[in-house]
Amino acid sequence: MSTTSPSVRNDRSTPVGQQRPRGPHLKNGQPRPHPAMQVVKGVAVALICAVIVMPFVGIVATSVAPPAQVSAAGGFVFWPEGIDLTAYRSILSGGVVTRSIQVSLFVTLVGTALALTTTALLAYALSRPSMPFRGFALGLVLLTLLFHPGMIPMYLAVKDFGLLDTVWAMIVPSMISGFNVIVMRAFFMNVPGELTDAARIDGAGELQIFTRIMLPLSKAILAVIGLFYAVAYWNSFFSALLYLKDSSLWPLQLVLRTYVVNNTALASAELNVDVVPPQASIQMAVLVVALVPILVVYPFLQKHFAKGVLTGAVKG
Amino acid sequence: MTATPTARREQAAPPVARTDAPATERPAAQRRRARRSWVLLAFALPGMAVVLAFHYYPLLGNVIAWKDYLPFIGVWESEWVGWDNFAVIWEGDPRFLNALKNTLVITAVQTVVVFPLPIVLALLLNSLLSERVKRVVQSITYLPHFLSWVIVVALFQTILGATGSISSWLRAQGLEGLDIIGNADVFIALITSQVMWKDTGWAAILFLAALSQIDTELYEASAVDGASRWRQLWHVTLPGMRSIVILLFILQLGSSLTVGFEQIILQQGMVGLRASEVLDTFVYNQGIVAGRWGEATAVGLVKGVIGVALVLTANKVAHMFGEAGVYQR
Numbered sequence: 001m002s003t004t005s006p007s008v009r010n011d012r013s014t015p016v017g018q019q020r021p022r023g024p025h026l027k028n029g030q031p032r033p034h035p036a037m038q039v040v041k042g043v044a045v046a047l048i049c050a051v052i053v054m055p056f057v058g059i060v061a062t063s064v065a066p067p068a069q070v071s072a073a074g075g076f077v078f079w080p081e082g083i084d085l086t087a088y089r090s091i092l093s094g095g096v097v098t099r100s101i102q103v104s105l106f107v108t109l110v111g112t113a114l115a116l117t118t119t120a121l122l123a124y125a126l127s128r129p130s131m132p133f134r135g136f137a138l139g140l141v142l143l144t145l146l147f148h149p150g151m152i153p154m155y156l157a158v159k160d161f162g163l164l165d166t167v168w169a170m171i172v173p174s175m176i177s178g179f180n181v182i183v184m185r186a187f188f189m190n191v192p193g194e195l196t197d198a199a200r201i202d203g204a205g206e207l208q209i210f211t212r213i214m215l216p217l218s219k220a221i222l223a224v225i226g227l228f229y230a231v232a233y234w235n236s237f238f239s240a241l242l243y244l245k246d247s248s249l250w251p252l253q254l255v256l257r258t259y260v261v262n263n264t265a266l267a268s269a270e271l272n273v274d275v276v277p278p279q280a281s282i283q284m285a286v287l288v289v290a291l292v293p294i295l296v297v298y299p300f301l302q303k304h305f306a307k308g309v310l311t312g313a314v315k316g
Numbered sequence: 317m318t319a320t321p322t323a324r325r326e327q328a329a330p331p332v333a334r335t336d337a338p339a340t341e342r343p344a345a346q347r348r349r350a351r352r353s354w355v356l357l358a359f360a361l362p363g364m365a366v367v368l369a370f371h372y373y374p375l376l377g378n379v380i381a382w383k384d385y386l387p388f389i390g391v392w393e394s395e396w397v398g399w400d401n402f403a404v405i406w407e408g409d410p411r412f413l414n415a416l417k418n419t420l421v422i423t424a425v426q427t428v429v430v431f432p433l434p435i436v437l438a439l440l441l442n443s444l445l446s447e448r449v450k451r452v453v454q455s456i457t458y459l460p461h462f463l464s465w466v467i468v469v470a471l472f473q474t475i476l477g478a479t480g481s482i483s484s485w486l487r488a489q490g491l492e493g494l495d496i497i498g499n500a501d502v503f504i505a506l507i508t509s510q511v512m513w514k515d516t517g518w519a520a521i522l523f524l525a526a527l528s529q530i531d532t533e534l535y536e537a538s539a540v541d542g543a544s545r546w547r548q549l550w551h552v553t554l555p556g557m558r559s560i561v562i563l564l565f566i567l568q569l570g571s572s573l574t575v576g577f578e579q580i581i582l583q584q585g586m587v588g589l590r591a592s593e594v595l596d597t598f599v600y601n602q603g604i605v606a607g608r609w610g611e612a613t614a615v616g617l618v619k620g621v622i623g624v625a626l627v628l629t630a631n632k633v634a635h636m637f638g639e640a641g642v643y644q645r
Contacts, residue, residue, distance in 0.1 A: 003419040028448030030535050031545050033443065041440060045449070046439075049456050051513070055471045058481060074484030076474060122363025130349070131356040137364060144371045149626050150616040151596070156391065156433055157370060173370040176363050236466030238578050242604065253466045260470045261582055287506045294462050301462065302455055 010170040054078070056291070063087055063284035067277050075280035085275045086136065087285035096266070097286055099248065100255040106236060107251055109231040111171040116226045118175055120218075123184035124210050138185075151242070158243055167244035170236060170251065177232075180225045187221045188214055224304040227297055234293055252290050260286060260301075368413065380615050384611040387502040401610035405618060410444035415598035422575045422594065425504055426511060427568055433516045435561065438523035439553065443545075454524075455519025468514050473497050483485060500591035506543050507579055515528070522560060564638050570630030595619050 033041075050205050058078050062070060064087075066079035091097040125131050126138050149157070154173065163169040191214060215222070237253035244250065258264050260283045381401055382393045395550065403410045437457065444450045474480050476496045482494030493578055534552045544553065576594040584592045593601070595615065603612025
């Protein structure tokens with residue numbers, strides 16, 4: 001190709017002038033695709049989206065559809081013929097699902113607050129040159145990215161610290177993600193030194209510099225990392241399975257496993273309604289409740305995460 | 317991972333610190349500096365305590381790989397048994413060999429089938445003409461990544477289960493229902509399709525980023541030379557993605573011994589251990605569930621050590637290919 005290019009370029013560029021060829025070419029210099037190809041791609045993209053979106057439509061539709069329709073359809077509908085919220089009323093009126101939602105909310109809210117606070121404080125300390133033992137502490141954090149202690153040693157550690165069968169077993173062990181510390185530290189290090197130097201000359205202590213300068217400048221990264229922690233806490237299932245025997249402490253994900261994945265029927269005593277809705281409706285309602293928080297924060301996550309992932313992957 | 321930017325900053329930093337603390341500093345200034353250091357240490361304390369307690373302290377627990385651990389008498393009182401617990405590995409206990417075999421088969425299938433998919437999706441999205449369509453499709457395909465495995469497995473059962481929506485529809489047409497969920501023969505295909513559904517869009521982000529870095533002048537120049545879209549794909553686009561593809565592929569090989577633990581443990585009851593036991597679930601089932609603590613810990617420890625070795629080797633190989641790698645030297 002390279003041997004023919006000079007002559008081709010001359011032939012083309014003389015009539016068109018200095019401008020790049022127009023018409024059949026796109027702005028990025030690619031030739032316009034063949035119309036048939038565009039149709040094929042359109043269909044492919046539509047199929048991909050349908051495969052992802054349809055299950056969501058189905059579970060929401062089934063959870064609100066009238067019981068008669070759900071039973072007649074064999075347990076799953078894609079379009080409700082009416083709205084019947086009995087399934088939601090039955091799971092939200094006390095009983096095991098309600099309790100698990102409370103546990104999950106507690107773990108997510110308290111866990112995220114604690115994790116974000118400790119991560120930000122640690123990342124800030126590790127970003128200051130005057131921090132004693134900084135290199136050593138940073139090395140310890142970096143090494144955690146390379147290995148995992150293993151399931152049974154983790155279990156023994158959680159037991160040794162007396163966290164077994166407490167709600168804290170779901171919160172404390174995952175409070176620091178080395179990756180998040182590194183990303184946040186990189187962000188703090190990019191805050192111009194002039195700002196902190198000026199504050200220091202004015203007599204501000206580290207606490208004031210942290211709360212008055214660093215935190216207000218880092219709202220975006222705090223939001224992203226907070227959301228990542230929150231999603232991880234809300235979704236966490238195995239820590240509860242491993243560390244909790246007491247089913248009154250089960251989070252929603254574990255309840256979801258028992259009553260939806262393993263298909264155990266909820267005892268009707270747990271459902272404070274007169275007419276128990278079909279099991280499929282109840283299962284789908286539990287699923288929707290587990291999904292809603294993720295769907296609510298997704299637009300915020302989506303706005304920021306691509307950048308976060310790239311920062312993490314490209315320069316760590 | 318941050319080595320390059322970090323190193324540069326650390327070199328620049330000491331002079332600043334030194335002006336902060338000249339040799340002939342007055343006592344008051346010295347006290348202020350010391351107080352700053354104490355405050356910073358206090359900042360780091362809770363985080364470092366969690367790191368030490370839940371990343372380093374547990375490493376000590378691996379000692380039970382050489383013990384006959386009995387929970388009621390505790391780690392330190394339990395009897396030493398030398399290398400007996402490792403016998404499951406080198407004497408080839410059938411349960412262990414089954415777990416090893418399943419792990420390697422699943423890794424191989426997922427490397428071949430799952431790995432190329434995000435590249436194809438990224439190329440497809442990149443070739444769309446409308447920016448808006450591209451953005452909407454991207455948002456939809458990322459979404460499943462943020463769902464928990466419990467939800468994904470529940471969704472698959474709802475759609476593909478014996479009483480699920482497709483089966484009900486087929487039966488209504490007088491046909492046989494599906495036999496996918498709980499069928500050990502198609503278990504690997506099932507979990508592979510779940511991984512594809514959940515993470516293809518997410519994995520495509522990195523490839524899309526690489527595509528956006530390609531110089532558009534290359535496309536313009538090749539178009540002037542009369543290259544078709546297919547030739548541009550071959551000569552401009554794919555070479556532009558080469559380094560990220562090699563890097564991610566090598567990293568994928570580095571994590572060969574780890575396959576979706578939560579995903580598999582959720583579905584193990586339906587298909588049995590023969591088809592679904594992998595190394596991580598072996599550790600859980602033999603250790604936590606069956607109480608063979610020593611053996612399970614030994615297997616977990618060997619797996620962990622080999623895993624770290626694989627990641628480090630993979631990183632070395634990436635350097636050999638002239639790529640950046642994940643850890644800088």
